[in-house]
Amino acid sequence: MALEIAFWVLAIVAIAAALAVVTLRNVFRAALSLILCFLAVAGIFIILSADFLAAVQILIYVGAISVLIILAIMLTREVERGSLSNKLVVPVLISAVLFFGTVTFAMLKTSWSLVSLPPAEATTVALASKLFGEDGFILTVEIAAILLLATIIGAITIVREK
């Protein structure tokens, strides 16, 4: 019962914050709403017993990505009035509706296999053995790591003074 209430609260907050991100003119406040949205999503992860995921959500999305977004916003002008020369409202609206419809359709039509098992005691261990253990996704992890490394090197190359 209590968990259900918590879920609804978090869900409503997440959706409201997400709406605020796109509707608010003030870019800084929009970024703050995005942080609120991420936090609410992290809360939903906790309800689903995915504690590691929740922590990583906060660490990476709130602690790193949002802060970088804000840092970027700080370097722009007209923070409080948003983008004035934006003429893409209608195309963006159409594509957003289309994307939303597609995703909803896909989610509703998929036959989800519900797991009745209780969640694992410590998700961290299970996650680690899945990612790094035998028969796990070690190759994917390594590929992601190399991709990130390449991005970093690429970024450095671009900004570096000749």
Next chain:
Amino acid sequence: MAILSTNPNSFSQLAVLPPDWPGNFWLHWVVFTVIILAFVLNTALIFIWLERRALGRFQVRLGPNRVGPFGLLQPIADVLKLLTKEDMIPAKGDKLVFWLAPLVAFVPVLMIFAVIPFQSGALLADLNIGILYVVAISSVAAVGVFMAGWASNNKYSLIGAMRDVAMLISYEIPIVLSIVGVVLITGSLSLTEIVGAQRDIPFILLQPLGFLIFFIGSLAESNRTPFDLVEADSELVAGYHIEYSGMKFATLFLAEYAEVIAMSALMTTLFLGGWQGPLLPPIIWFLIKVFAVFLFIVWIRSTIPRMRIDQVMAFAWKFLLPLALINLLITSLQVVFWPEASPWLIVFLNLVAMVVLVLSWSRFFRLGGERIEV
């Protein structure tokens, strides 16, 4: 030997946490929330007094000595003064954000204390992901600082806030990497189990380099000298809280001290054996260690001058990060290949490795050689 064991469940028997201590869930929650609030507020007051007195003595002064015996009531007088001050909001500032910022800065810091074990089993929540939770939550506090800096509509505040964020992002990486060393040895993210793993040897000996990196990183994260660029008085007047007054300023100030308390408590828990110690009751040991760490921070504050922002960034990326990676490598090798080695041998090896690494890395690390503009 047990300490380097990779079995994640090897220390679960040490966590003597009755599931419903000291009562049912809600009672437990209420009791510990009150305890944590009281602990943080009182310790902050004591820390403020202690810092000013100790700093005075380090500088051959007396420090505050007029209000109450030994000036003990000085922080209370300061708080009263702050509470009776006029509450000012900049006319062109973002009022809502300005109002929210102190809360957003303070609440995450308070939340860190939820997982810190004051003694065996005495904590609000023994999370499986304990230390990861701490790292995640403490990064949210930067958002509060940033909100304060931006909403003030003051260039000095904004510069202070941006410095804070830049420092936070940079120093979080060496901090997390040094924590990973501890986690590798313990085999668990739970703080209770990390404390339990230090029953024989505290991790400050097993992970000397890790402790050094974590300590320096903590100083930077909690904006203490020599990394107090966020509020560098000589450049930024007061940094992000320049426009704050009254209760809101008090909350920001409290958040800063709460962060120092949290960092001291974390160092105690991760590296100094937490509440463990002979003869005295565990809570006393915990407090002794927290205060000792804090006094060491004050000692450093009284000695080392503030660094420049480019030096701070270079120090994080060129000095701490490589050393943290090497430390992680060494620790992993030890955990994987010599799990049965004598712990004292490991202690010796790690100490030697630290000295050699720090000295040799200093050879080709130069401070302030180039200009980085942040």
Next chain:
Amino acid sequence: MRFEHYGNGIAKGMALTLKHLFRKPITTQYPEEKLTVSRRIRGNVLAWSQEKCIGCYTCAQSCPHGCIDIMTSEKGTKGLVPAPCSQSCPAHVDVPRYIRLITAGKPSEAVAVNREKIPFPSVCAYICAHPCEAACSRGQIDEPIAIRMLKRFAVDNDSGLWRKRSKIASPSGKRVAIIGSGPAGLTAAYYLTKLSGHLVTVFEALPEPGGMMRVGIPSYRLPRDILKAEIKEIENVGVKIEINTKVDSPQSLLGQGFSAVFVATGAHQTTEIGVAGEDDPRVLGGTDFLREVNLGKKIELGNRVAVIGGGNTAMDSARTALRLGAKEVTIVYRRTRAEMPASSEEIEAATEEGVKFLFLTAPSQITSSDRELELECLRMKLGAEDLSGRRRPEPIAGSEFTISLDNIISAIGQRPLVPASFNLATGQGDKIQVAPDTLVTNNKAIFAGGDAISGPATVIEAIAAGRQAAISIDKYLGGSGIIDETLTPPEQILDRLGGPIEGWRPKIDAIPHEKRLSSFSETELGWSKQSASEETQRCLRCDITYEVEKYQLRGGQCIYCGLCVEACPFDALFMGYSYERASYRLHEQLLSKEELLLPDKRQASGYAHPEVEETLPKQTLLIDRREYFTR
């Protein structure tokens, strides 16, 4: 720089701060209680009042930036305001005038100026407590003028010029009795005889006249021949001094043909310390000890002597004890040197001669054995201020310690001893109660003055009391009460004399202290003509008013430190905030507008009251911030 150098620096710094942790903190200890507020309020306007300014240049000299420009008339006249020195002198001696006469090379005239107000110029020249020097405007700049030493120079070079000009009043036929031949009694006797013509008899209980000047002050400070000469002058005008005559009752004197009696018995009774064992014969009273020595009696002192107290009597006792052969003299005082009532010159001289000081120490008990005395003392600490403005000592519990001694001299104070047979009303501390302006006691024919009504004080205060008594007695006997005489012609319009010159006081010569201890001859030597002339030129001559033609402040240089405001002896400068200034200006404007009206149209408004007009400071604004910055 290599990183390891940083490492070394950090390590050294950490060691240094850690070492600091164990050092005693350096701090300015300030009193717990409120401090007095300085006149030097820093504000943003500085104003100057033409009415009050006398053109003395004190402000210009005190300014560290030299940004005050004054131009004055060449000739000065005596101002309406007396100079701080003569104002602070109890007898109102015209100090600036005699200093000018010394500058002009007329020391005899200078003595005559002194003689106009005091009959003891030589005594004062040796031992006056000189409140004038404390008030001297020059002290605001560097060091006050050495007024006493200049008087000393004058009396040393006196040719007795004043005698030719002095006149003795014709006898009035009335007889006055004066009990006590101290400074107060002799002063009253002198003026009553010389200027009012009464027949005065002075009764003295001791074998020598002079009171405390004779028996309280050791001869190394006041040589006996000087005092004798002064008393001789008083006897010359017709005063009769009867020594070895103890008066039982002033009332009985009234019955013996005396129309009025002046009681000036002084304060000779030593105050008891109030500790056990004080009645031992080896514990001496300070004044008793000095009296015995000064009257030539032989007093045997041991090698170790402690003097309890911090006043001039204590210093005199200590220095006398040294001259009597004591090897080790210690002064025990319960406060610190800063609170000592003795004059700083005396304290310095005592220190030079080898007297030891035990500050913050109070005796608690005296135990005596056959061979020696044991003085048990308590350590004290300073607490809050008491009524006298000094910090009250409080004992520190358990800090007792003992000193072994041969003799103890208690000099913590004196009080008057008025016999019950005098039948006079006495107040607190056995002081005779008198009406403060007439000095008349409860019997209207009996007057009292000097230490007997004030408790132990200075010679100059006693002289002032004697003058006051002479005026009152003369009035009581039907005279005019005017005891002023003119012994030097008044000054005309004055040229600016040389100076004021810069610099400190010339050195005062004294005989080496090895020689001092062997005899009671005077220690301080007078000044040469050159030193005295140098010193007189340091005088700012605050009493002469010059017409100020220009008073200007260089705005760009002024830092509003307020030193000039503090230095001005006449409150002619004012520093405050512009709103204070604005209110003054409003009043001035309203007043000037009302003056424009025709006389018959003028109404009595709130601002038209002349008394209000008088209270308003007529000030010239030197700097207006706004004007200065908009320029």
